[in-house]
Amino acid sequence: MFDVRGVAGSVVVLACALVIFGPVAAAAQPQIETLSVKAFRLAHQPAREALRLVEPMLSPAGSVELRLADNTLVLTDQPTVISRIEFLLREFDHTPLDLQLAIHLLRVTQGPPDSAHQNLLALPPGLVESLGAMASRNRYELLGAIELASKEGAEVSYEVAEKYEVRFTVGTVLLEQRLRLRSFEVLQWLGDIKSSLLQAHLNLWLGKTLVVSVADRGLAVAVTCAIATKPPAERPAAGVGEP
């Protein structure tokens, strides 16, 4: 005898299967990408610096290998991820840019501020305003200032004021927005002995002044260092894609 209920049940189950498995399979379709391996040899910028940018962009299945010997990053990931990272690397691996840097070093003491701010006239405008607004009891004495033309990758060592030296390595401009100053140090000379007041990596915003204040109990000194950069005048030629 023909079982109507059985046929109806089959139809229902078939419809359910279509509804359930169809979308699951369709959703799986764009994720079928296989892993690819691609090596990027950087021509202009250090691959080591690019590593810290690349790593967060990787998928959970991805990995990156740094080959210092030939300044190369070897990426293993899905093609879509690699293409994103490739874009980033193309931006990163530009020919070294010329940069303008301005550094002001100030000694901070407590007391009524210099109302005329005569020695602060050379400071960036935003900084002068903030000094007035933020430090009503502090006196900022300008120890020295430098303006220098430098270049990505350059090592800078400069006596910014008597007994005060600034050292750092200019990093790579990222997406025309940020610049890393590696191992930025402010050194104070006490006779023949030098002491580091500040030692850190700084990630500047181009066109914006970064002010770093640090007080050293041991040396009984407080200094403020303002670092300003000017954005590069023109966009660099990208290294990626070059033969």
Added chain:
Amino acid sequence: MTGTDCPDWRALRAVRDTRGSAESAISASTELDWLAALEHRGSCRRCADAALAAEPLLVFERLAPPNLDADEGERMRDRVAVARRLQRHQSRHFLRPGSLLRAGNLRRAGDLRRAGNLATVAAAAAFILAVTALGPRVGPRVESPANSVAVSIARFGEAGSGEPGEPEARRLATVQLGMLPLVEGATEISMLVGGESYDWVQVSFGR
């Protein structure tokens, strides 16, 4: 206190530096002395220099607390939102489809066993196979990444440019750049004020 009314700043500083190793009652007393000395300093010009010589960090005590304007706050919220979307996007995008399908198969098989209709199971299986083989919405058989690694070593110079995903890549990279800290390597960043043309941080190095 030394002399008449002025505190002995060096002694106070020395005691404060050793606090924590002594009994709590002594520490509390030391803090009270210190607070009283700071109050005194507010009205004593002689003590200003002495206090600063003993404790250079006092020079920053009047700096304003973090004060982000509304726009900056909004920008920060945007960055967080974009970062969260990025995280969700990556989680979704990199799910293992194979495991999803396997789990689905097992779950449905259990349901069908409960129905107890072998013909139905067979028909469903045949239909699914047909859909898998012919249906345009269903892609090729899912393989685990471990079995399907396509190696395509490429060098700069072989890479194409003008990929359609570049705006997305730029957006993600920009978000990532926004998350880079201003200062790396300090043990503490105790103050941060953002302005239109400057960022101001106060750092210490654990000395």
